[in-house]
Amino acid sequence: MYRKKVMTTLAAAATLGMLMAGCANQAAPESSGSAGGGSSKVNIPALTSIETPKDAVLPAGDGKATCPSTTTLAYIGAETGANAQLGINIFNGIQLAINQHNKSNANCQVQFKKFDTEGDPNKATGPVTQATKEANIIGVVGLPFSGESKATGNIFEQQKLVHITPAATNPTLTDNGWTTFFRGLGNDAVQGPAAAKFITGKLGAKKVYLVQDDSDYGIGLGKTTSDGLGAALIGTDKVTTGQKDFSATISKIMNAKADAVFYSGYYAEGAPFDQQLVAKGYTGTFIGPDGLKDDQFIKQAGDASANAFFTCPCIPGELIPTFESAYKALNNAEPGTYSIEGYDAATVLLAGIDAGNQDRSKLLTWVKGYDKDGLSKHYKWNDKGELQAPTVYGYKVENGKIVPIGAIGE
Amino acid sequence: MIPTLLTLLPAASADDSSWITFDIPSLMQNFWSATFDGLTFGSIYALVALGYTLVYGVLNLINFAHSEVFIMGCYGVFFTLSFLGFGPSAPNLSVGSIIVNLLLALVVAICASALTAFLLERLAYKPLRKRNAPRLVFLITAIGASFTIQYTIFLVRGPNPEPALTMFKSRPIFEVFGTFIYDQQLIIVIAAVIMMVITERFISKSRTGRGIRAVAQDPDTATLMGVNKEKIIITTFVIGGILAGAAALFYVMKIPSGVQYNGGFILGIKAFAAAVLGGIGNVRGALLGGLLLGLIGNYGQILLGNSQWTDVVAFVVLVLVLLLRPEGILGTSLGRSKA
Structure with missing residues (x-):
């Protein structure tokens, strides 16, 4: 009985094989003229460098900043979960900005804290509430995704904590009347x-x-x-x-x-x-x-x-040599999607701290009035928190x- | 109250001009390609549907974990072919060696699926049968086993699908009604139909097949007549597994990046629906149901304008058929059917 079954399976397999041989031997057109697909592939050369603004604000500043040793910036977003890579790209960028800042400013050592949301709107409210309760955290880079940003915007708003998203692109996020939400890139x-x-x-x-x-x-x-x-x-x-x-x-x-x-x-x-x-x-x-x-x-x-x-709407950070080499030295990896956006967003906040805006309300006012170049693009927000001149690559x-x-x- | 609620409802849709429109010219234009594609996917449904049907026929059990029997076959194909050096690019091999490689993948897939089905029966269902558990318990166990296997794969392989595996570059081989037929489509349909015919012959002619039908008809009498019921049950599971393993090879051939922890779930539901449509427990019904489900879904989405209608149309047809013929198109009994 079993033998017969084996035989039948083999027979089916063999038939499959023969069929394929027959088919594959047929000379067939690679693709047919009549069946769709018009133009040949357009050849646009790859970009090897991009221009960076000459007077871009860098995290290092002038090296003369002073601030309390408790001053803290936070990243809130995915560190684990299915989309963790995007979050890792971002906080590695932030970490680089903070390292550069602290190295140059001996009297202003800004702390960096990370809170994991797994990129999940249902899990994001916990870490956001926790972060907003820590009085030392005066500015946040995050949250990276649109869903979690939508779910937590009100918490930031109540605690008047400024946050710059380096990746969330849903256009309606800025229609909520939030005054603490800023988008560091173009929306959809x-x-x-x-x-x-x-x-x-x-x-x-x-x-x-x-x-x-x-x-x-x-x-x-x-x-x-x-x-x-x-x-x-x-x-x-x-x-x-x-x-x-x-x-x-x-x-x-x-x-x-x-x-x-x-x-x-x-x-x-x-x-x-x-x-x-x-x-x-x-x-x-x-x-x-x-x-x-x-x-x-x-x-x-x-x-x-x-x-x-x-x-x-993300800028290829890997093409900015100074950024690329510093990022690689710190993280042992190439900058990824949204790394430079994370770096620039952190720079905006660090520049504010260096300029003496060392509590939540002052830092919020600073970001609102910000009008300077970052490494990736010009940062100036309208009253809804959208960039005025975003770039799409x-x-x-x-x-x-x-x-x-x-x-x-x- | 009702007017208030109505005003609260959002406008029908962003572009409500496209609510339901019938695009008949598009159906005419795409009829033949929709037919061939529908038959291709339909034969994969049918192969998987056979697994549901056979087990249901013998045990009156809807084996929800059959989709995982199928996906284990897909992993079998994936690991074998990656081991043999296949990757995202179509391999630069002679036809003969591709066939040998694919046959090897087929054998591994069949073994993986059949082994999964075997273990499933031994570990999940047999202990319940021994204790005469009520039927509902079997059903819950089946669902539990399905999730257990899915998330075990998830923990080992992660959330992303495995990288694509291209077996060969699919080429059009001839033209029918202005539409090209691809070698891939032919291989899948013909091989699937052959496998189903063999299965059908096996069940209607062989001694084991007679045993399967006997157990399906009346397990107690069959036992009294000298049929080893346990052996028949395990054989049924293994046959279902073999067919699912073959379906796995065809599925990966068609969808190279389809190997994912939950990749069998939706296909499993469709295949189950196909089995019900044709008449669950009926071998010919599974074939008919699978092909019909593939065709109806394809015609429906082209007629109604977008792919989001596929499942709506397929399942509305399923419900309508069941209203008229509650036993499915060809009737339900494995024992009584001449199959």
């Missing part, structure tokens, strides 16, 4: 139009297909991007978080002969989507926002990721790595 209302301009401009796409997921982030960004695309937008589709099979969406894209696909969502779906598109003979470009800009995208999309471009995949290609959307 800036990223969407910039992405649209990038796709139809630099990438030269004529027929763009937009696919969005079912998250707040994906829906919001999908809306701002499609508004910006205008007539170049030839179709849209919506997918779900956790979806793995995109064949019906791909069939529509191929029939529409799109030459660019924008995916508004995260890499967990974006990567298999891109991979399946390319497997079906798609030859156009694939563009995604910061939710896709992660090495995981390349790992999961494999070879297909070579057609991918990303937009991100383009990135692409080159030899299996994500590399910057310059500012976009200007």
Whole structure:
């Protein structure tokens, strides 16, 4: 009986094998002319350096600052959890700023404390409450994600504790009337139009297909991007978080002969989507926002990721040599996404402390009136806490790595 | 009160012009590619659905942990192929050696899935059977076993999917109704159908198959007639595991980055629905249900305009079918069916 079963399995396996041999021997076109995918890949060279403002404020200051030894800045955000890497990038940047500051200012040794939220809105209120109760903490860099920022903004507001987020991009965060919330980068209302301009401009796409997921982030960004695309937008589709099979969406894209696909969502779906598109003979470009800009995208999309471009309101810190070498020396790793944003946000607060703003209300007033260059960009906030002139960068995949290609959307 | 509540409701949706619209031209245009893609995924559903159906037929148990039997097969494929040097790029190997490699992966996947199914039966269900536990306890145990396996994998492998594994570069081989058929689609559909036909023959013709049907029909009488019930049960689990292992290879072929701790969950639910749609306990029903579910989901999402409708359409159809035929399309009994 068992033998028979083994035999049947083997027979099935063998059939599979023979079938494959037969198929693979067929000479087939690499990709068909009639089945979608217009333009050949656009070649935009990778950026090798970026200009930094000449008079950028640096954490070291003039070395003459004095402050009480209890003065403390805090990072609140993910240290562990599924998205820990982003948090690690950020607090390593902050740590670098504080080290540089303390080394140069012997009479002002600022303490640094970290609070872990795991990036989870449900777990963030605990650490935030705890931090706001510590009177010595006069400024915070965080929280990195939109969900947790939304959940905890009121706590900061009640305790009048200034905080600068180095990564949260949901546009509605600044609509809550909070006076202590500042965003250290462009939001998705800036990223969407910039992405649209990038796709139809630099990438030269004529027929763009937009696919969005079912998250707040994906829906919001999908809306701002499609508004910006205008007539170049030839179709849209919506997918779900956790979806793995995109064949019906791909069939529509191929029939529409799109030459660019924008995916508004995260890499967990974006990567298999891109991979399946390319497997079906798609030859156009694939563009995604910061939710896709992660090495995981390349790992999961494999070879297909070579057609991918990303937009991100983050600045490539690895291209600022002084920052890159100092960061590497401290952390034994290259700066990651949002490292420079963390560094710059900490610098704004440190400069305030050096200028004598050494309690919560004074430091808050300092940030409100701040109007100076940081290493990555100019920092000046409007009354809602949005930067007045944020930058969006383009990135692409080159030899299996994500590399910057310059500012976009200007 | 009601008007107040209504005003509190948010506007239907951001762009409510697209609430429900039927895009018939799009369906016409994409009909054939939706059909071929639907059949491809449908055959994977069907292979997994067989595992649910066989166990249900014999034990009247919905083995919710079958999705984990499947995902263990996926890990089997992943580890074998990574060990053999496959990676995100399509390998630069001759056709012959790719086949040998894939067959090896198939064997490992089948072993991994069958072993998982075997252990599941021995460790989770057999002790309950010995104590004559009520049926609800089996169901809860099945759900518990499913979570236990999922989160054990999570602890070992982390939250991210394993890196993509490309087995070969999928190529179009011929054109039907203006749509290309890819070698990958053909391999999956034909191999899956062959495996199902063999399973069906095995159950209707072989001695063991007769035993399985006998136990499904009347376990006590079957035992009296000399059928070793325990042996039949374990065989049923193992057959389900073998088919899930094969499904795992096809699934990873189709979705190279699908190997993830909870990657079997949704597929498992769909496969279970496919089994119910075709008539749970019925081998031919699983095949029919799987293919139908794949097709309906694909047609539905194209007709209604976006992929978020896939599951809505598939499950509405499932409910409608069950309203008209509560036993599923082909009826439920493994014992009585001629299969």
